[in-house]
Amino acid sequence: MTTEKNKLTTSWGAPVGDNQNSMTAGARGPTLIQDVHLLEKLAHFNRERVPERVVHAKGAGAHGYFEVTNDVTPYTKAAFLSEVGKRTPLFVRFSTVAGENGSADTVRDPRGFAVKFYTEEGNYDLVGNNTPVFFIRDAIKFPDFIHTQKRHPQTHLKNPNAVWDFWSLSPESLHQVTILMSDRGIPATLRHMHGFGSHTFKWVNAAGDGVWVKYHFKTEQGIQNLAPDVAAQIAGDNPDYHTEDLFNAIQSGNYPSWKLCVQIMPLEDANTYRFDPFDVTKVWSQKDYPLIEVGRMVLDRNPENYFAEVEQATFSPGTLVPGIDVSPDKMLQGRLFAYHDAHRYRVGANHQALPINRARSEVNHYQRDGQMRFDNNGGGSVYYEPNSFGGPAETPENKPAAYEVSGQADSVAYDRDDHYTQAGDLYRLLSEEERSRLVQTIVGAMQPVEKDEIKLRQIGHFYKADPEYGRRIAEGLGLPVPEQ
Template sequence: MSNNNNYLTTASGTPVGDNQNSITAGHRGPTLIQDVNLLEKLAHFNRERIPERVVHAKGAGAHGHFEVTNDLSKYTKAAFLSEVGKSTPMFIRMSTVAGELGSADTVRDPRGFAVKFYTEEGNYDLVGNNTPVFFIRDAIKFPDFIHTQKRHPQTHRKDVNAVWDFWSLSPESLHQITILHSDRGIPATLRHMHGYGSHTYKWTNAQGESVFVKYHFRTEQGVKNLDVDLAAKLAGENTDYHLEDLFNAIEDGNFPAWTLKVQIMPEEDVNTYRFDTFDVTKVWSQKDYPLIEVGRMVLDRNPENYFAEVEQAAFTPGNFVPGIEASPDKMLQGRLFAYADAHRYRVGTNHQELPINRSKAEVHNYQRDGQMRFDGNGGKSVNYEPNSFDGPRETPENKMNPFEVKGFADSVAYDSEDHFTQPGDLFRLMDEGERARLIQNFADHMRDVERDEIKLRQIALFYKVDPELGSGVAANLGLAVPESAK
């Protein structure tokens, strides 16, 4: 064998003598099945791709760190937030939502904003978007909503009829689609957009006192967006424009950063606030609950291997640490199951053992076996609990902080049906040019909807948001605002 230690082997470690020519029966004979190197290479190649994510399929990732700049330990006992100056390694994945792996970066679409903090108490995942709200507020509608964003079952093309049919029948989407069709709908780069936890979460301190919070990552690069025509041009010329920009910025030492701030709501305000605290289609006014600085996130290292670190990265809002808990937000409650379940299907039941997903804290549990179990699988240790063999035990001090639940088990909607005030306030905050572009973007997106009844139903909703918005979209489409909306 060569003295060179960098010799080629099969997956089992056997040296490969010829990697240029397959074994054949004679000089021109057929290939032999005994060429196990050939068979291994072809079989592995056929399996090199895992199923792409149903949503957020295409994304960019980067490593970095999060440093605490403000002591908020009176609100949460989370160890990684416990003292000013404390630094925690993290990984982020930012993505488009509706497109497939090969789709263009510069399309009008929300951007996923998923952060994994590798804390000493286990991984904490904050899985949000670049918008503070979402299209729907109950997870039972999520599969239907995403179907409208994907491809038609017959034509296999994007279906504008499905998109606007669903939105016009789901007025809770108005706030999000107003943001999406505004100038903010196409970020200039991933570095020039804010990120949000979107949902309401609960923080609990060491004394067992709780508050509710919303997360805001404010870009330090400034918010910049793309003109519609330039975005379309870039989509045709460089489908990976955002991936390229983020990678090159970090590679050049131009490390992007975000300041993390939170809004904090006392528990006693939950039942009296003018909007439902847990409705993810609504925001809390910053006049009511001002932003409080928490820390600073800096991205300073690119992945060495995209597949290992970005494609196999698995985030779930169910990855909590002591001091941070879920709220009764119905959309969040569904995501607690759906995200981890998607990873078990897509990557495997032991996806959390992969280096990019593995906790920096030691893991002690009784979960064993499953495909691709590549650690010691617990060795000879006991695999059940309770036991008499000094196995891992629960720590009562880390139990969820209780909250009151009352009422009848039933399928019920949120109390508030006011889907118009907040998007209306947002519309009226825009200057004249922003409002005109929003109206144009809505009209351009709706223009190819085949049925006027869908257009008119949506126009009626826009009119309730603000008469200028409804009338402007209607005029642009050559339609009249329905009398029933006035």
């Protein structure tokens, strides 16, 4: 017996009498345009795929919670961090960066590490990677960089000439390139990698005092990576390996977890630290600014529907709560616009109202209309501000804390350009086996580059980071070390 619960209907709720045969003029047709159920099914099917993300297209996600384990109220007034033991629900999306939606999980690529905290003061998004640095440090270079990671417009193939040409002409990329080409360039699973906010952010406490902060998610499963030959085999056998592993781990009750720590820098240190603390191609030494434990993130529930949750989840570093603010990091400043704008294009102007993105706290604003407005659109309430009808009003105590700026309006680079020290330090930290694998990976990646000019320019950067680093890659490519 058919009940109301399992009765098939059209999208407007009318019962469907026949879902196996389209309406035709006689047994052989033609099909009638009056079959509105058929038309709606076909039209909706044509629109079932929203545009994929330009970057981070291939991803996996899960629900979980964050629990505070250490008192950080001296540094921030963020309510979800206000007391030890407090739990906040969250959603995480992991992703590769350069590949398309159907690409393999086990490619050599940074991994996106995006966390949405559903706090009582609104959502807070921490949108980072599994690396503490990035390839570039100014958002104006981002479209060009991503173009090099995509496909050649004529051949539609990946283009190592573009990749290494851009990197060799952008020496600030050397630190991230070294990480990417190291063993950590291919995580064994999404559970066995660290996560980082990467950028510098600002925390402000209840007294209005601020500090600069960097986020570190330390995997409690331990770091594990894949050898390139194993990763290549898995990519062919099971391109969704990481997605499957995360789902199965949670499904079996093996909940992955990370410890969140931060580095704290006094505001005044930004003017004297030996590296620009807002340059996302650099790290802060943990000897200078030790890790401070904040809490623990646990993923314990899989999505019920991939599209509704993982694909429609939208993250932006501009999704902030009181007590957490941004820094003058030029790459971060560009992302504050670009991420929200990408979601408006890809998912729609009302993407924040979708269930996966909707804040768990009360949402009161004067934004109205737009495509796919699926709530009551504010009803008949007042729709402008300021007003005399008791509508939502600003709360001055939640204004972001001010900080001093100075200088002329101009297109200006960072004033410190040491792109080699930290990359060299990282190389020297590696064991001999790790260095050999790093060199082998770089040599293999650079061999298809057609111009020796590009190879020699890049070898020069490796040499400046560490002479042995440069010499070994030059020898592997059968090229001389450029005169320094």
